[in-house]
Amino acid sequence: MACRKLAVAHPILLLRHLPMIAALLHGRTHLNFQEFRQQNHLTFFLHVLGVLELLQPQVFQSEHQGALWDCLLSFVRLLLNYRKSSRHLAPFLSKFVQFTHKYIACNAPAAVAFLQKHSDALHDLSFDSSDLVMLKSLLAGLSLPSRDGRADQGLDEEGEDESSAGSLPLVSVSLFTPLTAAEMAPYMKRLSRGQTVEDLLEVLSDIDEMSRRRPEVLGFFSTDLQRLMSSEEEPCRSLAFSLALRSIQNNPSIAADFLPTFMYCLGSRDFEVVQTALRNLPEYTLLCQEHAAVLLHRAFLVGMYGQVDTSAQISEALRILHMEAVM
DSSP states (O other): OHHHHHHHHOHHHHHTTHHHHHHHTTTOTTSOHHHHHHTTHHHHHHHHHHHHHHTTTGGGSGGGHHHHHHHHHHHHHHHHHTGGGHHHHHHHHHHHHHHHHHHHHHOHHHHHHHHHHTHHHHHHHHHHOTTOHHHHHHHHTBOOOOOSSOTTOOTTOOOOOOGGGGGSOBOOOOOOOOOOHHHHHHHHHHHHHOOSHHHHHHHHHHHHHHHHHOGGGGGGGHHHHHHHTTOSSHHHHHHHHHHHHHHHHHOGGGGGGGHHHHHHHHTOSOHHHHHHHHHTHHHHHHHTGGGHHHHHHHHHHHHHHSOOOOHHHHHHHHHHHHHHHHO
């Protein structure tokens, strides 16, 4: 999470370390898939890909091409080595294809050069499983060379001429249609019209389930979530906090948008609202660390004048911030 925050707040600083990040992906895909998952390597790959998504579009610039290609090559190796476990790789594959599609949109010559260089491996992967529909769609939208006797061309070949890649014709690939407000309107209407706790919990649960697959949908509900963060009903309030933090985790740049609501909850006259805010204080402080001093000062005042013990939450927030500082 600290890396995601850094990617948003200081992308240039993190891009300087992109070669190191690429190197950290090496030496992991030789394990069998069970070991690979149990040792959290798949989670690590997902986190790295998530950070690269936040570094767009700067990461697609030519000065970062070497390190970016190194990362992408590790991703291809992951998909190749564990192709028989494609069901477990579905979230990673989806994000990889989306990222590649955006790479093509931002820097087509470089993106197609990479795809051309590793076209045999990608075609092998797409033909190997009928489940990899998204990858097939991406390859079908590009004029990539098919397997034509270059079987000896390995993933590590470095001498191929890349100049011809820029002239490859591209077909518009609309694989991932962004969600629209119209699609979210039924959920927003249910939230605004919810009369009972059960009604609100039902729609919040639906949004919770939907956002596990596509966390970007939460951006449509920021206003409603901020309203429900101070709800008198504990189940609604807790779920609203959880969804708000998930939204910020997905897009750390919006962390400050929730600061007024969080400060209001810390100063609420409702003891239970204050307790919910304090439980979420450490995580939110990390996500909104540029305003950490203001948040922790408010929590300190709550402890002094509100007869609430806030020392544990303040200490935990400071511990998390310290851990990030020494990383």
